[in-house]
Amino acid sequence: MSANIKPNKSNEKGSNIFFCHWRRQIGYAWRNTFNNFTQHIFASLLTVFVIAISITLPTISYLLWKNANHASDQWYPTPNLTVYINKELTSTQTTELISKLKSYPEVEKIEYLSRDQTKEEFKTWSGFGNALDLLDENPLPAVAIIIPKEEAKQTTILHAFQSKLLEIKGVDDVQLDDSWFTRLTALTDMVKSIVWVISIFMIGSVSLVIGNSIRLNIFARRQVIVVMQLIGATEGFILRPFLYNGMLIGFISAIFALILSEVFIFQIDSIILRVSAIFGTKFTIKGLSWDESILIVLFSIILGWLSAMISTKKYLKTMRIA
The missing domain is CATH 3.30.70.3040 (Alpha-Beta Plaits)
Structure with a gap:
């Protein structure tokens, strides 16, 4: 019985030690990320605003396409x-x-x-x-x-x-x-295609901006990375702060993009109300739903993580330990 009990206790103790080490590494990476963000607050906010604007453009295009479909259902009769x-x-x-x-x-x-x-x-x-x-x-x-x-x-x-x-x-x-229906379908398809093209270009620009920001961060800390490699730090330990930095930039940028999108909806809603009143109807612009907002935030976080990982791994491969 004692022989059977002792390995279980050792396994439990080993798992607790592993969990503590993992938690300490995660905490160290996040503290490192926040410290770096606050130490370079101006450059970080400038990067965030550039990315937020890049995310806002396809978001506004999507809102225009979404409300165009809503207007067609409300204003136009069934063919x-x-x-x-x-x-x-x-x-x-x-x-x-x-x-x-x-x-x-x-x-x-x-x-x-x-x-x-x-x-x-x-x-x-x-x-x-x-x-x-x-x-x-x-x-x-x-x-x-x-x-x-x-x-x-x-x-x-x-x-x-x-x-x-x-x-x-x-x-x-x-x-x-169906003459109006054909024209409306062609118009909505055109807007949809424009949204996709803008989204693809903006995804590329966001990836480049995040990757360049991470690359500059790595270049500024290259001596620290070399020291970490000399004392035996794993690639995952070195990568983690930069990955979290990309995720943090993506998250904050997505929040700013959602705010800018709501400002756009607020500004254009009064104009649409005046135009719809001329046509004798009432139409209200629809903003982003909770599901759509959460999807944008998650997509931005994943995009920031991927961009940071690609940029960091590419740089680490070229580094040489003196």
């Missing part, structure tokens, strides 16, 4: 197809045709207007109601307005569905009201 039914169809045939239209998987719902209803609509909106009264019979056909499902609201799908409807017997014509 629909207007089916003009043959005037010679009987009521029974028309009912069967409407049932057939409802059976298509692209259809969410159908609004049917009889010939009398289309005549009244024409009188109400055209201003030529008296001219229709002079005619012997109603020249307007019955109309079925098809509202597609959400997954079918794509230009290619709608045009293919339009061609399919034109082949149905009893359908004279099908008009697709």
Whole structure:
């Protein structure tokens, strides 16, 4: 029994010692990082502001794309197809045709207007109601307005569905009201592409700025690094303060970028409210959600860590111990 108990105690003691050493190394690295940041506060803040602006640009571009999609959902109607039914169809045939239209998987719902209803609509909106009264019979056909499902609201799908409807017997014509939808889709796709391009360039610039800052920090402490190598410090021990420095710069820069983004939203919100009031509607700019903000912060921290690791390892490989 005693032989079985003693190894467990030694393992527990060894694990506690390892944990204490690990905690001391982590504490030393963080103290080193904060001391270096405060000792070079001006240069550190200048680096932080440059990175924060670089992060703010793609963030604002993303907000513009996000609010453009929100505005399209609020201001623009759903693209629909207007089916003009043959005037010679009987009521029974028309009912069967409407049932057939409802059976298509692209259809969410159908609004049917009889010939009398289309005549009244024409009188109400055209201003030529008296001219229709002079005619012997109603020249307007019955109309079925098809509202597609959400997954079918794509230009290619709608045009293919339009061609399919034109082949149905009893359908004279099908008009697709998607001119605005096509333009809006092209506009949002363009904004999305611009956001991606700006983001890629800004990620590269942020990596270069963080890497250059870490490189200057390493160059200023090169003698300390040489001494640490001489006394047997591991590469991980030497790397850790610089990695934490990159993470700290990324974190603070992300916080400043979020603040700048909120300032942008606050400044532009009043302008958007005035413009939307002219169009007789109300539209409020949406800022970043908590999930999006946390994602930006985490991404900036990871980017700072990677940039610092690449820059530090590259420099350590070229160093020579005198």
